[in-house]
Every structure is written in structure tokens, then in C-alpha cells.
Amino acid sequence: MTQPILTISNLEFSYEPDQKNVLNAVSFEIQPGTITAILGPNGAGKTTLIHLMLGLRKPHTGNILLKDKSISHYSRKELSQWVGLVPQSEYVPFEYSVLEYVLLGRAPYLGPLDLPSQSDIEIARQALIQVGIELLEKRPIPELSGGELQLVLIARALAQQPKVLLLDEPTSHLDLSNRNITLQILNQLRSNGVTILFTTHDPEAASLVADNLVLMRQGKVMHTGSLETTFTSQKLSQTYGTHIDVIRVDGLPVVRSLEKLQ
Amino acid sequence: MKKNLWQSPIVLIMIPLLVFLFSMVMGRYPKPIFMPLDVLLNDELAQRLVFSLRMPRLLSALCLGMSLSAAGGVMQMLFRNPLIEPGFLGVTQGAGFGAALSIIFLGSSPLLVETSATIFAVLGLLFSYFIARRIRFGGWVLRLILAGIAVSAFFSAGLGILKYLADPTSQLPEITFWLLGGLWSVTWRDLFYILPVVIIGLVIIYLMRWRLNLLALGDETATSLGVSVKRERTLLLGVSVAITAVVVSVAGIVGWIGLIIPHIARRLVGANSANFLPVSIAIGGAFAILCDDIARTLSAGEIPLGIITSLLGAVIFLILMISPGVRLQR
Numbered sequence: 101m102t103q104p105i106l107t108i109s110n111l112e113f114s115y116e117p118d119q120k121n122v123l124n125a126v127s128f129e130i131q132p133g134t135i136t137a138i139l140g141p142n143g144a145g146k147t148t149l150i151h152l153m154l155g156l157r158k159p160h161t162g163n164i165l166l167k168d169k170s171i172s173h174y175s176r177k178e179l180s181q182w183v184g185l186v187p188q189s190e191y192v193p194f195e196y197s198v199l200e201y202v203l204l205g206r207a208p209y210l211g212p213l214d215l216p217s218q219s220d221i222e223i224a225r226q227a228l229i230q231v232g233i234e235l236l237e238k239r240p241i242p243e244l245s246g247g248e249l250q251l252v253l254i255a256r257a258l259a260q261q262p263k264v265l266l267l268d269e270p271t272s273h274l275d276l277s278n279r280n281i282t283l284q285i286l287n288q289l290r291s292n293g294v295t296i297l298f299t300t301h302d303p304e305a306a307s308l309v310a311d312n313l314v315l316m317r318q319g320k321v322m323h324t325g326s327l328e329t330t331f332t333s334q335k336l337s338q339t340y341g342t343h344i345d346v347i348r349v350d351g352l353p354v355v356r357s358l359e360k361l362q
Numbered sequence: 363m364k365k366n367l368w369q370s371p372i373v374l375i376m377i378p379l380l381v382f383l384f385s386m387v388m389g390r391y392p393k394p395i396f397m398p399l400d401v402l403l404n405d406e407l408a409q410r411l412v413f414s415l416r417m418p419r420l421l422s423a424l425c426l427g428m429s430l431s432a433a434g435g436v437m438q439m440l441f442r443n444p445l446i447e448p449g450f451l452g453v454t455q456g457a458g459f460g461a462a463l464s465i466i467f468l469g470s471s472p473l474l475v476e477t478s479a480t481i482f483a484v485l486g487l488l489f490s491y492f493i494a495r496r497i498r499f500g501g502w503v504l505r506l507i508l509a510g511i512a513v514s515a516f517f518s519a520g521l522g523i524l525k526y527l528a529d530p531t532s533q534l535p536e537i538t539f540w541l542l543g544g545l546w547s548v549t550w551r552d553l554f555y556i557l558p559v560v561i562i563g564l565v566i567i568y569l570m571r572w573r574l575n576l577l578a579l580g581d582e583t584a585t586s587l588g589v590s591v592k593r594e595r596t597l598l599l600g601v602s603v604a605i606t607a608v609v610v611s612v613a614g615i616v617g618w619i620g621l622i623i624p625h626i627a628r629r630l631v632g633a634n635s636a637n638f639l640p641v642s643i644a645i646g647g648a649f650a651i652l653c654d655d656i657a658r659t660l661s662a663g664e665i666p667l668g669i670i671t672s673l674l675g676a677v678i679f680l681i682l683m684i685s686p687g688v689r690l691q692r
Contacts, residue, residue, distance in 0.1 A: 208588040215636055
């Protein structure tokens with residue numbers, strides 16, 4: 101095994117000092133060039149974990165190593181050149197064009213007084229091509245559909261040229277076709293060597309692309325490991341607290357949850 | 363990226379400059395509206411008038427317009443809300459209260475009134491800021507807006523009390539006139555009082571004009587893009603309030619410029635602050651000079667500037683809202 105690109109050890113976190121922990125003894129490792137899905141029900145602490153990995157909040161105890169250095173030892177700018185974020189949703193109050201918006205992803209490479217250069221514009225255009233929306237370049241953001249906006253957010257993170265890409269619920273509000281486009285892009289990014297980590301509450305989205313799973317429930321890691329060993333009826337049922345069957349259709353695992361409703 | 367005429371620096375410098383030069387010969391001496399060029403060249407009184415009255419006044423109007431429209435543009439981005447005005451964080455009402463306080467208790471010398479207005483404008487912001495920090499719910503933006511509303515109401519109540527206490531024959535008209543805004547009393551001294559703050563503030567805003575886009579993204583994303591959100595937001599907010607406070611302290615309450623001009627600028631060049639802020643500053647300066655031209659030439663008496671900017675501003679605002687192809691909000 102190569103050296104992990106992210107090592108998360110023993111994270112504890114709560115939003116208020118006297119409240120119960122949102123994250124409890126969370127530990128796992130991420131290998132470079134893999135796709136990991138953090139899978140679990142709503143409220144499992146997935147988004148909080150992402151915020152901690154971005155340095156937005158600090159864990160009470162525990163550590164997050166990026167390569168061999170704690171993320172708290174990276175400057176904001178340095179960290180943003182390493183780790184990109186695709187947020188769950190984004191409210192855009194002004195009418196940016198798609199290209200202007202994606203260009204904001206170049207910020208980690210620009211000083212506070214710099215304007216983006218021609219080469220930054222080129223990189224932003226490449227990012228648009230990578231997610232297949234180069235024709236939308238001039239469209240105002242508020243006119244985009246939900247699926248298109250999702251692709252714009254991914255393109256902006258790609259303009260950042262990160263080595264690690266974090267996506268918070270990238271597929272949760274997409275229809276099936278847009279979900280598959282998004283997952284296909286993740287697949288393609290992995291083959292370019294980007295390490296990908298995404299949260300989801302949808303086991304199917306995870307099973308389609310992930311190499312590894314981190315199953316979380318109520319702030320704790322229930323199971324981690326490869327897709328084959330962790331995507332099982334027993335482990336998923338335990339994580340979601342409801343009975344889940346994993347069946348195979350054409351060799352692919354599919355979940356079915358048919359508990360009788362009261 | 364599309365370039366248009368409004369992105370050319372020459373155009374942006376020429377607009378306020380031409381309006382400025384044109385306004386130099388506008389006034390009511392020797393007769394209303396225009397001063398013939400030969401009078402300007404030969405009449406010594408005309409030259410003195412242009413140099414010691416019109417020049418500082420026009421330059422102050424320029425500073426006023428540029429500052430309010432820059433600060434308005436910045437604050438609309440920082441608060442992610444296109445309907446924000448630069449004075450809303452208790453700044454405008456604070457300045458009004460400070461001016462009235464000085465007129466009643468300290469005397470109405472311009473320096474005293476200006477200093478007192480500036481101090482209370484800044485106090486308005488500080489109150490809003492610290493109250494916002496103590497509010498226990500909502501995001502940062504919502505908390506600041508709520509605190510700003512409360513502080514503004516507090517100062518306007520205080521202003522009401524002061525007006526009630528004021529001597530109705532001498533002090534009350536002075537307070538009322540100050541609140542309506544105007545530049546009739548501006549001298550070179552007033553200009554030098556506001557100029558350092560205005561220049562430093564505008565330069566900082568201009569230099570950070572692209573960066574500002576990132577602060578409009580929301581904390582999570584901005585941080586992930588390497589922005590030290592708290593520090594940069596505090597800097598730009600502080601700068602915007604400072605330039606607003608100093609120009610308001612000299613000009614009184616001049617509304618609508620800071621709200622309308624950034625909208626017009628965005629309509630001309632799009633939402634990217636690197637493009638719209640310079641346009642906003644340029645046309646804001648020109649708009650304020652033109653409004654002041656109307657204020658000082660239309661009638662033999664002075665029309666308060668705040669009335670003209672509100673009137674024109676409201677008309678332009680409505681045209682903007684009604685005309686097709688404009689979406690202020692989704």
C-alpha cells in the first residue's frame with residue numbers, strides 16, 4: 101500500500117462545548133487516486149466531517165493529516181490548492197456568467213489584489229470542457245437548471261486544480277440522468293489521478309463509483325473498507341437502522357429496502 | 363470574455379471628467395445656468411467664485427458619489443443582497459443624530475457638526491457590529507442586518523427627541539436642512555477633511571475589486587477557495603463604512619445613490635465586481651455632480667441635494683424594475 105493522502109484519526113467534534121458530540125472517534129484513511137463514499141443516513145455527521153477536512157472548523161481532539169502534515173499547518177491558500185470543495189448547493193444572488201463563476205476557482209493561485217490572467221481563463225475553459233458544459237459559458241447562472249448548476253460547481257472546483265476533491269451530497273437533488281453524468285465525471289477524474297471523497301445518503305450512488313466506503317451513523321464510523329466487503333446487507337442495515345437487502349443485477353449490487361410501513 | 367465600452371478605462375475616466383468640466387461653468391453667476399467662457403477668462407470675481415466655491419463643491423460631489431456608489435456596491439456583495447444601502451448599518455441614522463446633537467449642544471460650526479456626525483456614524487456601525495455578535499440565531503448576514511435595523515431605529519428615535527428639544531426658530535431648521543443633505547457650505551477645508559479617507563478607501567476597494575466576488579459566495583465556499591473570510595470581509599466592510607461616514611458627515615443624508623448606481627453598473631457590465639465596481643464609481647461620481655448642478659442652479663435658493671437624488675433615484679429605480687430584461691432577484 102502506498103502512503104495515504106488523507107489520514108483521519110480519532111476526530112471528536114461538537115458545535116457547542118456542552119453539547120453531545122457530532123463526531124465521535126472518527127478514524128479512516130484515504131489512498132491517493134481513489135473514490136471514497138461517506139455513506140450514511142441524514143444527520144450522521146457527514147457534512148461536519150467535510151467541514152473539518154476543509155479546516156472550516158477545528159476538531160476538539162484528533163487530527164487530519166494531508167500527506168504527512170496536519171491540515172492545521174497548511175495556510176488557507178496552500179490548503180485551497182490541495183483540496184477543492186463542491187458544496188451541496190449554492191445561492192447565487194447576482195447574475196454571473198458561467199465562465200465568470202468558474203473563474204472564481206482560480207482564487208487559490210491569485211493574490212488578494214490580482215485579477216485572473218488569460219491563462220486562468222484558459223484553465224477555467226478547460227474545466228468547462230471537462231464537465232461538458234463549454235457551450236454554457238456565457239449563460240447567466242440564475243438561468244441554469246439544477247443539474248447544470250451542479251456541473252458548474254464541479255467545474256469551479258476543477259479550475260482550482262485540487263489533488264483532493266470533496267463533494268457534499270453531489271447527487272442528492274439530481275434526477276437519474278444528471279446523477280449518472282456527475283458520477284461519470286467522478287470516474288473520469290479518478291483516472292486523471294484526483295482523489296475523490298463524497299458524502300451521500302444514497303447507497304446506489306456510492307456503489308456505482310466508489311472504491312471504498314466509510315459507513316457512518318450518529319457521528320460514528322460503523323464500517324470502512326472496500327466496496328465488496330462493506331456493501332453488504334448486514335452492514336448497510338446496521339448503518340441505516342432499517343432492513344436493507346443487497347441484490348445483484350447484472351453483477352452490480354443494488355439495494356432494496358422494503359420494510360412494511362406502519 | 364466580452365469587452366464592452368464600459369470596460370475601457372478611458373471611458374470611465376472621461377465620464378466624470380466631462381461632467382466635472384461642464385459643471386464648472388454651470389451656476390447662477392453672472393446669470394442663470396451657463397457662465398460664458400469670456401467671463402471666466404476675464405472676470406476676476408468669476409474666477410474667484412469658480413476656484414473657491416465651485417471647485418471644492420464639485421470635487422466634494424464627486425467624492426460623495428464615488429464613495430456612496432462604491433460602498434453600496436461592496437456592501438451589496440458582502441451581504442449577498444442587492445437591496446442593501448451603504449448607510450444601513452446604523453451609519454446614516456448615526457450621522458444624523460451626531461449632527462443634530464452638535465447643532466443643539468455644541469454649536470453649529472461646520473467642523474464640529476462634521477466631527478460629531480462622523481463619530482456617531484462610526485458608533486452606529488460599531489453598535490451594529492457588536493450587537494450582531496451577541497444575537498443568538500441566524501447567519502452572520504442576517505444578524506448584522508437585524509442589528510443594523512435596531513441601531514438605526516434607536517438613533518432615529520434619539521434624533522426625534524433632539525428635534526423635539528431643538529429651538530424651533532434657529533436649531534430645528536438647521537437640523538432639518540442638514541438631514542435633507544446638501545453641499546452648499548462646502549469649502550476646500552471640508553474637502554481636505556474627507557479626501558484622505560475617500561482616496562485610501564477607494565483605492566483599497568478598487569484594488570480588491572475581483573476578490574470581492576469571492577466574499578459574495580458564502581463562507582463555506584469562500585474558505586475552500588483560500589479566502590480568509592473574516593479578515594477580508596471586515597477590511598472591506600470597515601473601508602466602505604469609513605468612506606460613507608465621512609462623506610455623509612459633510613453632505614448630510616444623501617439617499618439612493620448607493621443603492622441605485624451599483625444596479626445600473628451591473629446592468630451595463632454584469633455581476634462580476636471587477637467590472638461593475640469601476641463603472642459604479644465612475645457613474646456615481648458623475649451622477650452626484652449632476653444632481654448637485656440641479657440643486658444649485660435650478661432655483662435662486664438652494665434645493666437640498668438629498669431631495670434631488672431621492673427623486674431622480676426613485677424614478678431611475680422604477681424604470682430599472684419595470685423595464686424588460688432586468689432581474690434584480692430571481
